[in-house]
Amino acid sequence: MPSLTDFTATALTGEERHLSDFAGQVSLVVNTASKCGLAPQFEGLETLHQQFQEEGFTVLGFPSNQFKQELSDAEGISDYCQKNYGVTFPMFATVDVNGKGAHPIFQWLRSEAGGALGSSIKWNFTKFLVGRDGHVIKRYGPQTEPAEIAKDIAAALAD
Template sequence: MKTLIIVVVLVAVAVVSWAFAKRNAPPSNPIDTTSFYELSITGIDGNPLAMSDFKGKYVLCVNVASKCGFTPQYEALEKLYEEHKDQLVIVGFPCNQFLNQEPGTNEEIVSFCQKNYGVTFPLTEKIDVKGSDQHPIYQWLTNKDLNGVESNKVKWNFHKFLISPEGQWLASFGSSTDPLDEAIVSLIK
């Protein structure tokens, strides 16, 4: 009987230890980065765009699309950028994951943005902001284990993430939040 109790206790300890180890295991595909400023992407012009180039400024990351109900936000994004460019960089990340609302090529996207909204802030190559091919920048933006603050899901085009001048995750704003909303502007003043 003592032997049976000892075996049961040992099995229970082993099961609890295994469950605890599994729960606290690192993500299966972790990004080896601790700072937003260690990340980079290809710009829409094909040249590297390092987030470290923006050290000392706020960075507003926005997944953008040309055929979306929120596309007119490009105008407010450009105005925000122009008014605060000494302390803020806006980076637009074209994405075609939401009802194929960004079907254009890089050249078509640039032309559309400049012609219709006078966009001068940086744009990147087209990327995935969710799913198995999610770009590492969006992995960092949406995963608390990587950004250290909060997990978020990008639910639609024009979701906004604000990063501090020190490269820390500050806030997330849904698609319907106007770029000139006081909730955003007050954080960058």
């Protein structure tokens, strides 16, 4: 059974990144969009990243334009996230999160999480908490504020 660390993804800077770089960490994988009304969640995601990174936690941001709310190029996305929200967590190149062209990470995340929220991603800022073992612990809807996930992150880090 695959885990998060079995995948690779292209970073916003263009290089391939092996997610095995995050082996043994707790991760929050988020599909993001710069022009979305939920974009202020970047601030909360950065706060979580800063709060827990010393304990082995990271946020992994994956821009998606499937909901037509993302900037058109990697440099614009990077500038927007850093200038407006001070994002320091890893950001990846724009991906599809649904359908046949969905990035393999999101095909896997949707499959692993299943559950009450269904398999398709309904909107930007859907979040997946992944444990140290590389498997999904919980899926959160777009309206879930990052601060609401802090207890679950702390619990996963304690395991």
